[in-house]
Amino acid sequence: MKTTIIKxxxxxxxASGLSATAVQAQQAKEQFxxxxxxxxxxxxxxxxxxxxxxQDYLKLINARDGGVNGVKxxxxxxxxxxxxxxxxxxxxxxxxxxxxxxxxxxxxxxxALTDKVPQDKIPLITLGYGLSSSQDGNVFKWNFPLMGSxxxxxxxxxxxxxxKEGGFDKLKGKKIALVxxxxxxxxxxxxxxxxxxxxxxxxxVKIPVTAPGVEQKSAWLQVRQQRPDYVLLWGWGxxxxxxxxxxxxxxxxxxxxxxxxxxxxxxDVKDVGEGAKGYNALALNTSGQTPKVIQDILKLVHDKGQGxxxxxxxxxxxxxxxxxxxxxxxxAVRRAQERFGKGKVMSGEQVRWGLENLALDDKKLAALGxxxxxxxxxxxxxxxxxxxxxxxxxxxxxxxxxxxxxxxxDEMIIKPMVKAGADKYAxxxxxxxxxxxxxxx
Amino acid sequence: MLYRENGQFKATYRAxxxxxxxxxxxIALIALLLIAFVLVPLSAPEYLFRAILIPFLILSLAALGxxxxxxxxxxxxxxxxxxxAVGAYAAYNFQVRIEGMPLIASLLLGGACSTVVGVLFxxxxxxxxxxxxxxxxxxxxxxxxxxxxxLKWVTNxxxxxxxxxxxxxxxxxxxxxxxxxxxxxxxxxxxxxxLAKNLVRSAIGRxxxxxxxxxxxxxxxxxxxxxxxxxxxxxxxxxxxxxxxLWGFIHLGAWEPAAFNIDRSFQLLFMVxxxxxxxxxGAFLGAAFIVLLPILLDQIPLWFGIPISxxxxxxxxxxxxxxxxxxxxxxxxxxxxxxxxxxxxxxRLWPFPH
Numbered sequence: 001m002k003t004t005i006i007k008x009x010x011x012x013x014x015a016s017g018l019s020a021t022a023v024q025a026q027q028a029k030e031q032f033x034x035x036x037x038x039x040x041x042x043x044x045x046x047x048x049x050x051x052x053x054x055q056d057y058l059k060l061i062n063a064r065d066g067g068v069n070g071v072k073x074x075x076x077x078x079x080x081x082x083x084x085x086x087x088x089x090x091x092x093x094x095x096x097x098x099x100x101x102x103x104x105x106x107x108x109x110x111x112a113l114t115d116k117v118p119q120d121k122i123p124l125i126t127l128g129y130g131l132s133s134s135q136d137g138n139v140f141k142w143n144f145p146l147m148g149s150x151x152x153x154x155x156x157x158x159x160x161x162x163x164k165e166g167g168f169d170k171l172k173g174k175k176i177a178l179v180x181x182x183x184x185x186x187x188x189x190x191x192x193x194x195x196x197x198x199x200x201x202x203x204x205v206k207i208p209v210t211a212p213g214v215e216q217k218s219a220w221l222q223v224r225q226q227r228p229d230y231v232l233l234w235g236w237g238x239x240x241x242x243x244x245x246x247x248x249x250x251x252x253x254x255x256x257x258x259x260x261x262x263x264x265x266x267x268d269v270k271d272v273g274e275g276a277k278g279y280n281a282l283a284l285n286t287s288g289q290t291p292k293v294i295q296d297i298l299k300l301v302h303d304k305g306q307g308x309x310x311x312x313x314x315x316x317x318x319x320x321x322x323x324x325x326x327x328x329x330x331x332a333v334r335r336a337q338e339r340f341g342k343g344k345v346m347s348g349e350q351v352r353w354g355l356e357n358l359a360l361d362d363k364k365l366a367a368l369g370x371x372x373x374x375x376x377x378x379x380x381x382x383x384x385x386x387x388x389x390x391x392x393x394x395x396x397x398x399x400x401x402x403x404x405x406x407x408x409x410d411e412m413i414i415k416p417m418v419k420a421g422a423d424k425y426a427x428x429x430x431x432x433x434x435x436x437x438x439x440x441x
Numbered sequence: 442m443l444y445r446e447n448g449q450f451k452a453t454y455r456a457x458x459x460x461x462x463x464x465x466x467x468i469a470l471i472a473l474l475l476i477a478f479v480l481v482p483l484s485a486p487e488y489l490f491r492a493i494l495i496p497f498l499i500l501s502l503a504a505l506g507x508x509x510x511x512x513x514x515x516x517x518x519x520x521x522x523x524x525x526a527v528g529a530y531a532a533y534n535f536q537v538r539i540e541g542m543p544l545i546a547s548l549l550l551g552g553a554c555s556t557v558v559g560v561l562f563x564x565x566x567x568x569x570x571x572x573x574x575x576x577x578x579x580x581x582x583x584x585x586x587x588x589x590x591x592l593k594w595v596t597n598x599x600x601x602x603x604x605x606x607x608x609x610x611x612x613x614x615x616x617x618x619x620x621x622x623x624x625x626x627x628x629x630x631x632x633x634x635x636l637a638k639n640l641v642r643s644a645i646g647r648x649x650x651x652x653x654x655x656x657x658x659x660x661x662x663x664x665x666x667x668x669x670x671x672x673x674x675x676x677x678x679x680x681x682x683x684x685x686x687l688w689g690f691i692h693l694g695a696w697e698p699a700a701f702n703i704d705r706s707f708q709l710l711f712m713v714x715x716x717x718x719x720x721x722x723g724a725f726l727g728a729a730f731i732v733l734l735p736i737l738l739d740q741i742p743l744w745f746g747i748p749i750s751x752x753x754x755x756x757x758x759x760x761x762x763x764x765x766x767x768x769x770x771x772x773x774x775x776x777x778x779x780x781x782x783x784x785x786x787x788x789r790l791w792p793f794p795h
Contacts, residue, residue, distance in 0.1 A: 037751055039750070039752035039755065040752055040755045040756060040759075044752075048752070051751075077751040078751070079739070079751045079752070079754065079755040081755070083699075084693060084696065084697070084699065084700055085496065085692070085693065085700065088492070088692070088693065089492040089493075089496075089736065092487065092488045092491045092492040093488055093492060095487075095488070096486065096487065096488045107601075108603070108697055108699060111601075111603045111605065111695040111696075111697065112693050112694060112695045112696065114605075114695065115605055115607055115695055116694065119617065131601075182590055183602070183697060183699060184601035184602055184603040184697050187600060187601045187602050188600070190600060191600045208590070208591075211699065421600075428537070428605075428607070429607045429608065430607075430608060
């Protein structure tokens with residue numbers, strides 16, 4: 001009697017094990033990408049092309065290469081509306097579907113998720129946004145602010161202004177205003193600007209704009225009173241075009257306005273038209289339909305009627321940025337497969353290793369069809385940013401044109417700040433820095 | 442048949458005055474608590490905890506607090522988000538500035554700070570009422586939004602204005618797992634619901650209701666308006682403050698002032714109105730309606746495999762949600778709680794209505 005029971009249980013266990021492997025085998029060839037997006041709300045004009053680019057790239061990889069080493073890419077979108085609590089809900093929902101990588105697409109959501117991801121073992125890509133000090137991979141094991149943070153952006157802008165003026169010593173006594181979105185997103189660059197202010201003796205005027213930024217009359221009244229030599233614009237969504245219209249109304253020269261890379265895309269300037277002529281902003285990537293990867297998307301995705309969003313927006317600034325974010329995610333999976341087994345589905349931990357060991361040189365970028373779109377990027381255990389290059393581009397009334405060489409943030413200033421920020425975070429959370437052995441995992 | 446009360450006699454005042462005088466209600470409540478405390482933690486998946494149950498519980502608590510003010514005392518408030526924010530930021534400051542501060546103490550102290558602010562902004566209610574008071578409490582909302590964004594002290598000098606907490610524990614138990622967080626919230630919410638229910642049944646609760654129904658008449662029969670109104674503000678702000686602290690600590694973990702902006706105030710006011718003014722259960726029903734329905738509506742096209750874009754789904758959700766609010770308010774202006782009590786009345790007579 002007893003043996004029969006044991007036999008039955010053993011059989012049942014075997015059967016359940018078999019069925020589990022069968023299920024796994026069925027799903028084995030699909031790498032799931034969760035897409036947190038906002039296609040509605042005050043930030044929708046900028047969120048939409050970004051989301052379209054991300055989706056189209058996944059479609060392209062499936063259509064052109066049949067996935068990554070035979071692993072098909074699947075995805076599901078979840079609308080956050082840029083709200084933190086909705087973003088957390090989306091994260092939980094998509095996490096349960098086997099996500100191994102998240103791009104939260106909002107600074108607030110990034111902050112809320114930063115504490116959750118170490119437990120769930122899922123990496124976060126926050127390309128060009130998020131927590132600046134998370135560049136320090138020794139403390140922030142799961143955060144990847146690839147290609148730049150708000151500190152590097154602010155640093156590049158100050159360098160550019162210095163070059164324009166003819167040297168850092170010429171900045172002394174100049175007045176630089178920071179018109180910023182009053183949220184963590186807008187406040188992130190302030191520590192760096194304070195640091196630079198101390199170094200060069202310019203006068204920093206901080207002018208907050210209440211989110212979402214449609215009401216800016218008082219901010220621009222301040223600009224009119226203070227008459228700054230330059231205005232740095234740290235805006236997103238409707239705030240940018242409103243700022244440009246207000247600048248026009250105030251009579252502030254647009255040539256002296258410099259936006260962060262999130263304030264320098266087509267939706268920001270198109271509605272203002274001629275009024276935005278001369279406005280400058282940082283650019284992490286090129287725009288336009290010339291790069292090979294964009295041509296591939298047009299040919300293999302949009303011409304087949306499977307494109308996301310309008311065809312003429314393919315290749316716009318934010319579309320291309322979305323594409324790059326997705327490309328880096330896909331490349332991380334590819335890199336992880338090189339170590340953990342080609343043709344397998346990668347887990348969150350494995351993708352994290354891939355993100356930490358990215359090595360995209362000119363040759364690889366050329367193979368991806370991204371020649372000239374971005375500079376080579378390689379990450380490491382210590383440095384979760386990779387590289388931090390950007391250019392300034394200027395709106396001529398119809399399109400963006402590059403108006404500076406490649407700029408790079410000054411490591412001498414950024415590094416100690418990143419380390420101090422990461423140490424403060426580690427102290428608050430009672431974390432210890434990762435050991436060299438941990439870097440191998 | 443379900444609600445036959447034949448043979449349920451009450452021989453003492455005590456039995457007559459209990460919260461649930463009908464046996465079926467008591468059984469249902471015990472069953473509900475058993476499910477909530479035992480069955481759910483054992484069986485629910487993580488998504489249900491983190492994305493649905495925890496926010497539902499915390500917002501129920503906030504709605505409960507607001508309901509005391511709006512539903513029981515008749516003082517319309519649009520500053521609920523602000524009181525939540527005060528609770529959250531105060532609790533945060535107690536937690537990070539005082540070494541070894543127990544979590545429950547910080548939560549309660551956060552509630553206490555919120556009480557002070559609530560009473561302060563409740564003082565105008567002695568002179569003004571109705572819509573005018575709503576606008577006065579709106580001032581609380583703007584003031585706290587401003588303070589949380591501008592005063593470095595409030596956020597403990599955080600550069601970005603975003604604060605976060607970690608390593609929470611209660612009596613040595615770590616609050617890391619979703620089930621532990623859920624149980625912690627559930628225990629607090631159950632406790633506060635019981636306290637609130639008893640408060641509104643007591644003398645002070647009757648004073649609040651008298652104030653709500655007709656303040657002049659209430660004053661004539663000897664109720665002090667100052668005392669009644671300010672206690673309602675105090676109790677309400679305390680509960681809302683604790684809810685705010687839970688929202689920041691347990692649900693979000695890291696938050697910025699936008700988590701407690703004016704939208705949150707409106708959301709809570711809608712919960713109270715849809716759930717039922719002047720009803721403890723209404724707060725829970727309202728929270729369920731406002732929290733769960735949009736998530737559900739978002740998912741429905743997906744379940745049926747209807748390929749519509751994310752933006753369209755989101756717009757559709759807003760439209761259907763708005764339409765449902767209007768529909769409910771027309772069909773049952775007294776809220777979901779009234780709908781439930783009507784159903785109960787019907788069940789008492791079923792299956793032989795007369």
